[in-house]
Amino acid sequence: MAETRNTPKAPVLSDFSGQGALYDGLMRTLDDGTFVHAYLISGMEGIGKRTLSRLMAQHLLCQAQHKPCGTCPSCIQVQEGNHPDAVIVTPGKPLSPDVKSGLQGISVDEIRYVISLVGQHTFIGGRRVVIIERAEKMNQPAQNALLKTLEEPMPGTVFLLLTDSPELLLPTIVSRCRALKLHPWPDEVVLKALKNHGVEDDMARKALHVCGGSIGRAVAIAADERFWQRRQDVMQDFFTIGSRSDILRISSEWKDRKDESDALLDDLEDMVRTLLIVRLGRQEESMLSGYPEPWQHLARKGELKAFIQLSEAVSEARRLRGSQVTWQAVVEKLLLRFMEEKSKWST
Template identity: 40%
Template sequence: MNPQVSSDSQMNAENALKREMRSGRFSHALLLSGQRGIGKRTLARFLAKGLLCQSEDEALRPCGICRSCKRYENNTHSNLLKPNLKPSDKSIGIDPIRSIVEELSRHGLETGARVILIENADKMTPQAQNCLLKTLEEASNNTHFILTADSERSILPTILSRCRIERMQPWDDERMTNELRKVGMDRNRIDELLKLSDGSIGRALSIHEDASFWTARENVIKAFFTISKPSDIPQRISLLKDKKEDSSLYLDILEQTVTGYLHEKATQNTMHLSPSPLWDKAPVSGLRKISEAIQQARRLRAANVGWQSVAEQLMQIISEEIVKWQQ
């Protein structure tokens, strides 16, 4: 489902960073970029902790037991500088960055590595980025900037040009599967999550833990994928009563499932987890028609047409198509 860079080359890039961190030849400024949920923050924190670690055995860094690792874990490490943000902050303004710059100049003579960790660096305002720029240029050898960003677009070229940029890729199915197995998931759940998460391990894990999502998914299957004829509609509609608030999620799940069938048709596989045997015979033309009907349903919802009536129109189209498939 994610024909991106193979696990191997992605893992190689990550392992190279870890080796450099342990060897003492780590970049002065590193930017980890790539879509949300692919492990940028986890890697950035691992590298930051490892750079500060004082274990004699470099191969063990971060060791998790030295004084420095403990201080890192307790968030009390004075050589780890992060912007001080409030949960409500939508951007990283100049003040928290200025504090870091001042802190760096105050502790200029302190020994040991210092790490400036700026997660979501693409949220920095241009003023904040300009404030950071000078420090980025002049910082000493033992100072490391680690930045993460979902997108490089909001980062000034002057910052980008001073960073080593590591573009992290969405995870491929094999790596996702291995990681999700570690959490103890069964094959069916893993297959579901691969379809839903676009190579984002973070998204896969958060969907997995979201009970309301699975309830909604079950309802969508019952309501839309068990219709075999138009006269089924009134009973199916009754399942969607009081679900107005979730209508957008319901349409998302419906669309993802239809797209899953289309994908399987295109690759000539049978759907590993077909929610309904009725749909296994669906021709591409019928699936496309239903996809278009889902887009139309979104437009109607955006125009405040009632959810029940939008869902009913959708079911009408689905039932007409299903009758054709069964002939």
């Protein structure tokens, strides 16, 4: 299977034209030079924030007439991640060995180091781009340090902050940046991207249904056998459970899979959402083919309240998981809730 994969073509800015007004506005300001000094690129994981930031950096640093050309030395250096005027801050990867890194986060020392770089002459062409990946990983002092620079922009420097959780950034940082919020991609765009990555039709359809409009996520799960195995386990354990006597057996199996607890809760949430969107008529009933009969009933006739309660049960499990309650007890409670709902719809 793997050998049939072709190499996907390199992304270009016009790939983002499907983002509509966001793309049109951005291109206008990049082309006429009225771009601002800081952007906040947000949107769910795998939606294309990183790709967009690299393409913007290419555009801003390109030395050719028609930007970004993709072939000049500057464009190539940005693509390869070694352009001297493109500074990329990534959590856990300090820019200099002298800087104290924040392990998983972005420390104030790293931001101060970036600010000191920004104050120096550029190497080529007078422009500089600073990309801060997972910007929400900046701790409070780091965010405060960055704020000062955003308030008094350096001519020629453009900051691109990337995040899937803008709510974790100081409101003052958010308000200093122009928002570029990437939206879920339409189905046909996701399918095309999967095809481009050599994913077979059947798998592409399956991945499409669970990716939430994120191309990166779709590509990743299409190649992830563990993902599909776990989904099957979750379907088997939570959606076919028939009696209380199964609860102990199933919960003790999941007790040993605590490292997958995030993924399990995500799966459950996603499966409930699938039932709901079919109920709302936004997806075809064919999406339910893997669900046992009682759940298909629910998706045809259930009241919205039932879906909300199931979602809340998953959210509560997420909260309880971090508390004194054992993971196994959290799973038991969830199993009970799903079993109760299923029994209402069994004939």
